[in-house]
Amino acid sequence: MEPTTTSCYLGVDLGTSSVKVVAVDEEAAIVVSATRTYPLHSPESGWVEQDPLDWWRATAEAVREVVDEHPELRIAGIGLTGQMHGLVALDDAGEVVRPAILWNDNRTDAQVQEIVERVGGQDRLLALTNNPALAGFTAGKILWLQQCEPESFAQVASVLLPKDYLRYRMTGINATDVSDASGTGLFDVRNRRWSDEMFTLLGLPRGLMPTVFESSEVTGYLSSATAEELGLPAGIPVVAGGGDSVLQTTSMGITQEGAMGITIGTAGIVAQAAEHCPDNVGARVQVSCGNEPGRWHVMGVALTCGETLLWLTRALSTVKEDLKVADVVRLAESAEPGSQGLRFAPYLVGERCPYPDPGLRAAWFGLDLRHTAADMARAGIEGALLNVREIRDLFASLGLQADRVLTSGGAARFPLWKETLSNVLNTRIEFVRGGQGGAAYGAALLAGIGVGRWRDLDDALQAVGTEEYTDPNPGIAGLYDNVFREFKAMMAGLAAYRAACGQKEMTP
Template sequence: MRFEALLGIDVGTSSCKALLLDPSSQVLATHSADYPVLNPHPGWSEQDPECWIAGAQAAVRGALSKCPGVKIIAIGLSGQMHGLTPLDKDHTVLRPAILWNDQRNADEVAAITEAAGGLESLLAQTNNPMLTGYTGGKIAWMRRHEPELYPRMRHALNPKDYLRLRLTGEVATEVSDASGTGLFDVRNRQWARPLIERLGIDPEILPPSHESDVITGRVSVEAAEAFGLEPGIPVVGGGGDAVIQTLGSGVIDPGDLQTTLGTAGILAAALDTPAVNPKGRVQVFCNIAPDRWHAMGVSLDGAGLLTWFQAIAGELADGAGNVTIEKLVERASKSPPGARGLVFLPYLSGGRCPHPDPHARGAFVGLTRRHGDADMVRSLLEGAVYGLRDMYDAMASLGLGRHRIVTSGGGTRSTLWRQMQADIFGCDVVTTDGAEAGGAMGAAMVAGIGVGIWADASTAARLRRTETRCSFNPELQETYTRMFTIYQSLYPLLRDSFTQLGHPGFDAGVAGA
């Protein structure tokens, strides 16, 4: 006997996840497939788009194998945002995709801002600054540095939209991912065509943009065979991962916050209007619901901070012990709140929000002989949360509420890290049954909205159930207020030093070059 399900596919930075969701919003199965990230030069981050396709095929087939007899009624797509996948007229990939965390195009970003008439003029046209992570700067970089390839580019797609092309043969995107290009008029939910033309970019290389719940194509016969699907299944627009995963967590109405501690650290909230972006310090995108917008701050380093420290600790252990993430978190629990006066600035990959600075660096501040490994690890965890709280302060003028935080990402498997969020923000922190699945859950839910399973995003979001809750401890408020105030003061003091340390000669190991 056959039964129906929705399929959500999330093209992440390090893996692709497929999720099957039944019409009552119960998860039937998930499956993931990993793939590598390429770092050919310091600050560069690239990926072979074929990895996404192979990963998606493995993830989909793996999920389907766990549910024999399932009938897929719609597919939704999610994926890492901002990446540039350049294609020629035959849809052949011209070069490895340039990813969201790539930092190579600072000069192009500055030139785009100047050509737009300055920051205020740019914000008037898009409601967002141009950041090094955004697709627009990557297009400009390719035009300047790869003149043999750039004239051949006929399509500039984000990662999930390249998967859509391979599934359906259709070139398309939707409003949330389009917002993250830096070339989109977020207020009016359309491409900022006058700006694009002013920058000398051919508007035709940008795909048609739809609302996120619109059916944008159907699975082709060729793709059906490659993915183990039936031909003709509708593929809904979907959403950029940082936006769509809020729906998967149950956050779509104003008042709640969502945090993500994955590779990146993200703070997000839904808005009723495209609020004015205060000095361009945050990101204001179109939400996946047509009557909602999305306010977001992003740190390039979230739970990845702990992975970085784990690698260092493993090298120092030299095989003498298994340095797991769980052991590191256990060590952090031995240090008191505030890490004995030790602060960590979480800028290992540069800054994004509220400090869009590719030269920003990570730093332990306050180290003394009395500090041990437990204090250092705890300061990493606290530093990631201070970064999220810093984003919240930058977004305060948007009128955000703070009723509760719904948290997600690998970092939130740790009760300690969830409790830190509650104590540093001063509100309850919960996880929901959809948060762990991230963008794949949101993609499946948007697919359901697109084919009429649920009336709208708010109806779908209410189906997510609370799994865990951490309430904040008022007795820690003074400690964390003092530590956070110190944290906020440090970047402005160190900014010039970070710029000097970002000289290419230092990265190359040639001091003073």
């Protein structure tokens, strides 16, 4: 008797600290998942790098775990997602030239300014790409490599985004998708294609970047050599996939206008879907192509959201060994809302939104003798979420209204975070059910769409909904209205301080 097989789709999410592989069945349910970690390297202050070979080894191990422990699975398609904006430089033999430069690397401030000048100013840049030049974007990294490591740059034949290195190892093909390409600073987001004019103005060869596909299009097939390494049959279709920040929003079921997604991970991501490409007035958000044709994605990324909690844990662990994040959350719970007037500017690694400034740094305001470690912990959480509120208000100023707010992410598992977010925004917060696999789940669904299991994203996402919600407490929400005004005043004071010190001033 033949063994029973289950058709599944693999989603591979190449994150900043680990790779996650999920297998999703034909009912859009996660059957199994596996995770492997890899190290970060910071050879100089502000630099963040990884070895793409570490990515591949971890991915191969995670895929092998899935297929070895569940031999009944028949993998019908593979979708890829992962950290955006990174630079993977390959030579003409497809070998890695140097360590990958990641999204949260801040070495390219001079190159970012140069891009704006060479293009002809911010307005012209927005006309070409509909996005600002940010330190995290790929374009600045390419110029940095050209200017600061010319010997390495001379070897570069192609540049890939992180997840697309996995695609290259799987299929031998250089390709990317429209959502990930949108975060390079070289992409015409309105017209969903590379901006030839950007390449010309920056003096870069157009062939440096890969061919672009829509997210569910098949880009290639698993090669024989790689299939053996992964324990899979050769010839499995590999679809384009999507950048993790965009696909995370999609996996929450947000594909239409009117709903806002807030993901509280290392960074805080506030995002909405749009059925047209909105003008990026003020250049304070990121506009990307969505994961289906005719859809776009608007995103504000706060670089230090859940990371604030992790930093607090590390800082306090020097006083108490074996301190866990949950311990710091309990400490924060013991303080009153508002933290006795203590405010925290949560810019530990610079900021992208609402203040695009890689040189911005964190600060405490109002600290006095009555404050305790509990107040400091709670103020850290409040500062991160007050920053999210400012991004929400920025979206409204761009004409992007939301009648629902959905949330997911690791920090959202703590009731204090959920309650504080609801009170800070003064709105009901709904928690996503069915998309717990995050961007990896979305990548698997794209694979299913690409091979014909589902018609489109709306069809594939029927299993995703909300399972619980938190409503604001009117009294505490009113308190946070006042706290938010103080937070805004604090930021104005921080901008004045930076200007007085001769530092780059924040966007007002």
